[in-house]
Amino acid sequence: MVTMETVGRRAWWEGREGCSSVMGKMKSSRTKSSVKAATVIGGSPPQPKTSAEIISEARSSLRILKTQRPFTPKDDQRKLFGSTSSRTPENRPPSAFSLHARSFEGSDSRPISGARLTPLDFKPKIPTSPSKDEGPPVPKPPLDPIEIKRVSNARARLFKVASQGNLLPDKAIHPEETIKRLNSDSSLNVKGFSLDADESALSQFNTKDLANKNTEYGGEEMILPTRMREHVGLLSTQTSLGSKQDKQDNRSSTCSDSTEIIKQQNRTGSSSGSRAYEGETGEEILYWNTKIQPILDELRPLNNGNDVEHLCKTCSSLHRILQEGNMLGKMCKRRAVLLKTLYKLVDVGSDQLSIQLAKLILALKVSGKNLLNICKLMFKVSRSENNDVLFQNDKILDCMVEVFSFTDPLGNIDAFLYCMGTIKFLSGNMILLKDLLNKGLIETLVQLMKEINDANRTSDTYLCSSGHLLVQVTATLRNLADLPQSRPRFLSTGALLELCVVLEQHVNDKDICTNVARIFSKLSAYNDCCLALSECTSCYQLFLALLHRHQRKQDLVVRVVFILGNMTAKNNKAREELYKQNHSVKTLLTLFQTYHELDVKVKISPPKIQSKSEMDETRNQRLSEVEDILIKLIRVIANLSINAEVGSALSGNQNCVDLLIKVLENRTVAECEELMMNAAASINNLSYYQVKNSAVRARQLHIAELLMKLLLCNNMDAILEAARVFGNLSRSKEVRDFIVQKNVDKFMITLLDAKHQDVCFAACGVLINLTVDKSKRSTLKQDGGIKKLIDCLRDFGPTDWQLASLVCKTLWNYSEKITNAVLCFGEKETSELLELLPAYLELAFVLFYVLDEEIALDIDTNGFDEGLVEHQKVCWESEFVPVARQLLHRIQCHHSHLETLPFSSLQD
Secondary structure, three states, X not given: OOOOHHHHHHHHHOOOOOOOOOEOOOOHHHHHHHHHHHHHHOOOOOOXXXXXXXXXXXXXXXXXXXXXXXXXXXXXXXXXXXOOOOOOHHHOOOOOOOOXXXXXXXXXHOOOOOOOOOOOOOOOOOOOOOOOOXXXXXXXXXXXXXXXXXXXXXXXXXXXXXXXXXXXXXXXXXXXXXXXXXXXXXXXXXXXXXXXXXXXXXXXXXXXXXXXXXXXXXXXXXXXXXXXHHHHHHHHOHHHHHHHHHHHHHHHHHHXXXXXXXXXXXXXXXXXXXXXXXXXXXXXXXXXXXXXXXXXXXXXOOOOOOOHHHHHHHHHHHHHHHHHOOOOOOOOOOHHHHHHXXXXXXXXXXXXXXXXXXXXXXXXXXXXXXXXXXXXXXHHHHOOHHHHHHHHOOOHHHHHHHXXXXXXXXOOHHHHHHHHHHHHHHOOOHHHHHHHHHOOHHHHHHHHHXXXXXXXXXXXXXXXXXXXXXXXXXXXXXXXXXXXXXXXXXXXXXHHXXXXXXXXXXXXXXXXXXXHHHHHHHHOOOHHHHHHHHOOOHHHHHHHHHHHHOOOOHHXXXXXXXXXXXXXXXXXXXXHHHHOOOOHHHHHXXXXXXXXXXXXXXXXXXXXXXXXXXXXXXXXXXXXHHHHHHHHHHHHHHHHOOOHHHHHHHHOOHHHHHHHHHHHHHOOOOOOHHHHHHHHHHHHHHHHOOOOOOHHHHOHHHHHHHHHHHHOOOOHHHHHHHHHHHHHHOOOHHHHHHHHHOOHHHHHHHHHHHOOHXXXXXXXXXXXXXXXXXXXXXXXXXXXXXXXXHHHHHHHHHHOHHHHHHHHHHHHHHOOOOOOHHHHHOHHHHHHHHHHHHHHHHHHHHHHHHOOHHHHHOHHHHOOOHHHHHHHHHHHHHHHHHHHHHHHHHHHHOOOOOOOOOHHHHHO
């Protein structure tokens, strides 16, 4: 007679595919099916698990470990670099700085017209050598230091130049004559001059001031500002400009339409509107004077009672008027006047006004230092969470995102840094985060990363400065990864690949590595993103390099091992790819050893704190951090071992098995339940492989002793995990003897009363192996095991054909030497079996093949789904029917009160 020993073991060890929480033996065909299913996921959103998948996962012999994602703390303060940053204060840009109107430059304000000033024909007269009769020149005495100290640095330099020789024309020009000629000489074309500080000073100079200055210096020659000297020199050499007079007259004729307006404004004293700019049409001049100039006049008198609300509304009106006149960007000929007026308003110090100014100035497309300063202005405002509402109520976000598209990132890297820092702060606000996502921020940042990565491939010139910027970029992407609707954008833009390149180029930058790891830890929790990351073949070596370089940076290590655990959970190709990397197993086990030693050290050496409560709190926090790393690291080992090649290699790795055993030795379930269960689950996966050099088999009795701690605790999950490991180990006669010696068999029989399908299933796995030994079969009947097995068959059979088949296999092994069914099982038990088995065989056949499935199972009423129906049908056909028919035939053959039915008729 054929025994069910082999069949039973195969059903227990091989018939359970899935991933409920830890492991699951997979036949080669099932492994291929699993990999294929993972590939089909592609970029589509993950689908909810069917009931069939849930049942299958809960019944795995090799199971996939799951765990929670590491907690990401929120910075208490908004800074460019958080409190945990590895950058020292002297090696990073500041988060605090002063910013005033004088911080802005005038050079960016000049209109981009391409016009140049007419070169001067005047050349300084070089002193000739003195004649013999005249004798050597008398040197001039140096200026009095006291006088030099009284003037500004700029004027001091002018005095110094003057003391070495007069560079002004030989003929002295009186200040009164200078002003008079400047005001009356029509040959001077005001259009040709740019508006800057020297010209402003010249326009405000008057005769009285010049006279006072001349008197103040005791009749000494007046030293004029540099640009004024140029004007004076121009006047003194007017005759040399005769040939160019016609050109200037022709050029000035383009503004003939606005002559009357300019003259009128000259009479009113308006300096901004009194000048015509090259290329400016009459319509533009009229639009400026009638629409824009009145608004600028409202913005200027800051001390005339204008409040912040009024200034904000005025700025908003100015933005609208400029947009209507197509004068935003660099289209406005008088852009200089606009910007200078707006820069002065920075000193008002209002956050609300600053946002209005930033929006308007950014719309005018400033660059260089002015772009940097306006980004700093927004950064200062955004440092307070209370100001988030200011960014919600206006279109400032559009201007900020647009900054990255109209300027060169490497040429404006400091400006990008503070603009990106602002966006990072705002992305902590869920309302603004969704708004930024809808404005295409992910696409913009991925393009920015690509440009930086391309530049860093060819040169390391910007490696350090771009690193500061990438810290802000990756921190913002980390926040965006929290939104479920962001995942398709991460996949479609190739963000994962670019982030891998960032990791590769900045592998020594702990801040960037931590941010990228946080992004991947969030995204890899979803099947589509996890699969896409697994297909980036460079990421495996990168993650191993991070673990090797930054072993002691716990917040980075815990996320990297979490990512690796996700990648190897359901993707057999990822397991193979990780395993074949150079020194992959060595790196993981070295990390395991390091943190196990740290775990023991933290446990036995309390921190040096006086207060006992603080001591306990600190120790518990440190233990929790180390435990979290060990939990997720062991999970990687367990998931890797699902692959047959990797699992066989790891089961023979003495160091790996020893470390898992040490975890079971040094900890209890009460201290850390998840750590103990993960260690037991990993041992279970490794113990499945029957290799010659198995380190698990060599220490199986010691492992069985350690499992008693889990089996005898008050935690049902830990008991279930221990029962699963005993199911694997009980294939050895030594372990089966240990089980009987320690009364574990009686404990397994007791577990059949748990009324929990998975617990009953695990207990049956141990009992089916115990019944292989004839000497151990009697325990099953003495302790009421037969009755409890039949109760499980009756209670769970119609809903769990896998468990029903395992019960039948246990009874088949037990009744190998049967002579009388009643003597073997008991009279009542035999009657129940003769009633249940035919009913399950015939009833299920009718349900699955005769009646309509939906009507028979009442899917809508009982909550079944189509996948569950198909799963139940397959389990019934392949697992329950074969063994149930044979068991029924055996009982009928050895039951004297029942006519035996032919076995062939049952098969029909």
